Amino acid sequence: xxxxxxxxxxxxxxxxxxxxxxxxxxxxxxxxxxxxxxxxxxxxxxxxxxxxxxxxxxxxxxxxxxxxxxxxxxxxxxxxxxxxxxxxxxxxxxxxxxxxxxxxxxxxxxxxxxxxxxxxxxxxxxxxxxxxxxxxxxxxxxxxxxxxxxxxxxxxxxxxxxxxxxxxxxxxxxxxxxxxxxxxxxxxxxxxxxxxxxxxxxxxxxxxxxxxxxxxxxxxxxxxxxxxxxxxxxxxxxxxxxxxxxxxxxxxxxxxxxxxxxxxxxxxxxxxxxxxxxxxxxxxxxxxxxxxxxxxxxxxxxxxxxxxxxxxxxxxxxxxxxxxxxxxxxxxxxxxxxxxxxxxxxxxxxxxxxxxxxxxxxxxxxxxxxxxxxxxxxxxxxxxxxxxxxxxxxxxxxxxxxxxxxxxxxxxxxxxxxxxxxxxxxxxxxxxxxxxxxxxxxxxxxxxxxxxxxxxxxxxxxxxxxxx
Numbered sequence: 001x002x003x004x005x006x007x008x009x010x011x012x013x014x015x016x017x018x019x020x021x022x023x024x025x026x027x028x029x030x031x032x033x034x035x036x037x038x039x040x041x042x043x044x045x046x047x048x049x050x051x052x053x054x055x056x057x058x059x060x061x062x063x064x065x066x067x068x069x070x071x072x073x074x075x076x077x078x079x080x081x082x083x084x085x086x087x088x089x090x091x092x093x094x095x096x097x098x099x100x101x102x103x104x105x106x107x108x109x110x111x112x113x114x115x116x117x118x119x120x121x122x123x124x125x126x127x128x129x130x131x132x133x134x135x136x137x138x139x140x141x142x143x144x145x146x147x148x149x150x151x152x153x154x155x156x157x158x159x160x161x162x163x164x165x166x167x168x169x170x171x172x173x174x175x176x177x178x179x180x181x182x183x184x185x186x187x188x189x190x191x192x193x194x195x196x197x198x199x200x201x202x203x204x205x206x207x208x209x210x211x212x213x214x215x216x217x218x219x220x221x222x223x224x225x226x227x228x229x230x231x232x233x234x235x236x237x238x239x240x241x242x243x244x245x246x247x248x249x250x251x252x253x254x255x256x257x258x259x260x261x262x263x264x265x266x267x268x269x270x271x272x273x274x275x276x277x278x279x280x281x282x283x284x285x286x287x288x289x290x291x292x293x294x295x296x297x298x299x300x301x302x303x304x305x306x307x308x309x310x311x312x313x314x315x316x317x318x319x320x321x322x323x324x325x326x327x328x329x330x331x332x333x334x335x336x337x338x339x340x341x342x343x344x345x346x347x348x349x350x351x352x353x354x355x356x357x358x359x360x361x362x363x364x365x366x367x368x369x370x371x372x373x374x375x376x377x378x379x380x381x382x383x384x385x386x387x388x389x390x391x392x393x394x395x396x397x398x399x400x401x402x403x404x405x406x407x408x409x410x411x412x413x414x415x416x417x418x419x420x421x422x423x424x425x426x427x428x429x430x431x432x433x434x435x436x437x438x439x440x441x442x443x444x445x446x447x448x449x450x451x452x453x454x455x456x457x458x459x460x461x462x463x464x465x466x467x468x
Contacts, residue, residue, distance in 0.1 A: 002086045003052040005036070005076040007069050010382055014041050016070045020125075023047070026059045030078065039069070044345050044374040044381065054078040058086040125152040133157050134245075137210055185211045188243045192216045213242070250343040260405045264321075265442040268400045269450050273458045275416050275432045278302055281464045289358045295365035297357060299416070299434075300336060300390045304360050305467055306460040307411060308332045308352035311386055314445075314453045318385045320406040321443040335384035335404065336364065338371045345371060346404060348384040357467075392416060398435040408444035411457070412437040 007017055020038035024030050035047035036056060050056070058077045069075060077086040125133070125140055132154055133140050143160045145152035185193075185200060189211050193200050196216065203219045205211045246254070260266075282297055289297045311318040311332045320327045332353040335346040347367040349360060370376050386408075389401045392415035401412040414435040421431040436457065440450045460466060 002057070002077040002079045002084055003054065004074045005048075005051060005056075005078060006074045007039075007048070007071050008378065009071050010041050010046050010378055014071055014382075016068050017041050017046075018068055020045060022059070024050075024056050026057060026076075027082070028056050030054065030056050037075075041381070044342070044376050046376050046378060046381070049378050050078060052078045054080050055082050055084070057084070058089060129154050129157060136161055137212065188245075189213045189216050191243055196220050246343075253344045256405060257402045260403050264403055264405065266403055266439055267442055267447070267450075268437050268439045269447070269454050270398065270435060270437045271454055271458050273434045273436060273461045274421070275299075275434050275461065278461050278464045279416075279432055285357065289361050292358050293362040293365065295361050297361050298364065299392070300388065300413075301357060301361045301364055302461070302464060303388055303390065303411075303413060304334050304336065304349055304352055304364070305355070305357055306464065307386065307388060307457055308334050308349075308355075309467060310453060310456045310460060312353055313456060314449065316445050316449060317409050317440075317453050319408050319444050320385075321408065321441060322406065326444055329385040331383070331385065333383045333385045335387040335407075336367070337387060337389035337401075337404075338367065340371050340374060342374045345374070345376070345381065346384060346387055347371070347376060347380045348382065350379070350383060387411070388413065392434065398437060400437055401439050403439050403441055408441045409450070409453075410439050412439065 010017070017039040018041075020040055022037055024034075024036045030036055030050040030053065032050055032053045034050045036050050037048040038045060039048060040046075055078065056076060057079045059075070074089060079086055125145070129152055130140065133143070133152075136157065138157050138161055140152055140157075143152050143156050144150075146156050190200070192198075192213050193203070193216050198216055198220055200211060203211055203215050205215060278299070282299070282302060286297055289295075311334075315328050316326065318329050318332055320329070331351055333348050333350045334352040335348045337344060337346050347370070349355065349363050352360065355363070367376075367380070370380065384404065384407060387401075387404045387410040389410060390413040391399060392413055395415055397414045397417065399412050399414065401410045403410050414437075416432045416434045418430045419433040420428050421433065423429050436454065438450060438454045445453070
């Protein structure tokens with residue numbers, strides 16, 4: 001019997017995904033766990049894996065590049081044999097709304113310099129490259145990819161743009177007003193024109209056939225110059241206002257943080273930890289862990305391990321407040337906040353309390369590499385029960401983090417600084433000290449329980465050999 005391929009919930013707040021492209025074709029043999037589809041979620045690009053081995057069949061009409069697919073929607077089947085008949089699914093009805101996909105308004109008027117791929121298949125490009133293409137007004141369907149599997153790289157986009165500029169006809173000596181209906185206007189350019197009082201009908205579009213913010217700025221400066229020459233008075237310089245479109249990850253992160261502060265009564269507790277022995281432990285095991293994993297043990301790795309063990313002692317910190325009750329999670333899944341140019345992501349280390357320092361180090365290293373490309377596995381961003389946010393590497397001493405709903409707490413960690421400390425014998429010594437701030441949902445933990453939890457984390461960091 002054929003197995004349904006549907007869009008799973010790949011992050012805690014995911015409601016839909018935007019298709020980037022299929023990695024397998026209708027009729028292909030696929031193996032269980034094999035990536036078969038690339039899509040962009042509210043956080044990052046992820047790969048959907050085949051739920052079973054068999055023949056991929058019945059790919060749903062309308063599910064191609066740019067389509068917006070709701071969570072739980074069936075999009076294909078995996079048949080046991082090539083001859084097995086699978087149900088015919090109704091079409092989804094086309095691509096997602098432009099605003100949701102953050103695609104520029106109209107790019108079809110750009111002159112074609114290079115033909116689209118012969119197979120007419122979906123464009124393969126990571127979100128960062130898609131963003132660059134949108135900013136430059138480049139239609140990715142017309143760009144030939146030089147990456148693995150025909151993937152479009154940033155260099156391909158810029159090469160295509162340069163070829164367009166060289167192929168563009170020379171500008172006419174006397175520009176004529178062009179009706180705004182005949183050209184495309186980028187959203188940023190339209191907003192800038194409104195701010196500066198510029199009539200779009202008087203603006204000559206760029207060689208790409210669309211009016212950009214540079215065109216608006218150039219036109220405004222020419223009007224200013226002409227006015228100053230005619231009157232002999234220097235007019236004030238027109239202020240240029242630049243607008244930046246947020247990525248899906250940045251938009252969703254902002255919405256969730258607003259939801260968090262509006263729905264959860266949050267308070268914070270801060271303590272200072274002597275990291276002397278934790279740093280000694282790191283130095284003692286550093287070489288062995290690096291030899292085993294190829295990655296270096298970090299302070300964050302030690303924090304993940306210690307926090308995970310303490311969460312077992314305080315299950316209310318590893319819970320979610322749902323409909324007036326606490327949902328105590330059976331697993332300890334520690335998320336680690338990672339900031340990228342595309343936005344904030346929180347990859348999750350599942351069963352962190354059961355993993356060794358070496359295993360945690362390996363997972364953290366893999367996530368750091370994935371974050372550079374903003375491409376994660378199917379389960380990498382889901383299931384978190386507690387979050388750690390470490391900004392110490394950026395020179396931050398202390399900060400309060402906002403709880404990542406539906407979790408009950410988040411630990412914010414600052415940098416390690418050598419600080420004069422009074423010792424038991426009344427002497428003064430320089431010790432490596434680190435501030436930790438625990439933000440708590442008061443519905444799950446009161447001040448006393450939160451203080452006990454944070455105190456035990458501090459104790460374990462100052463006596464870290466207990467975790468080995």
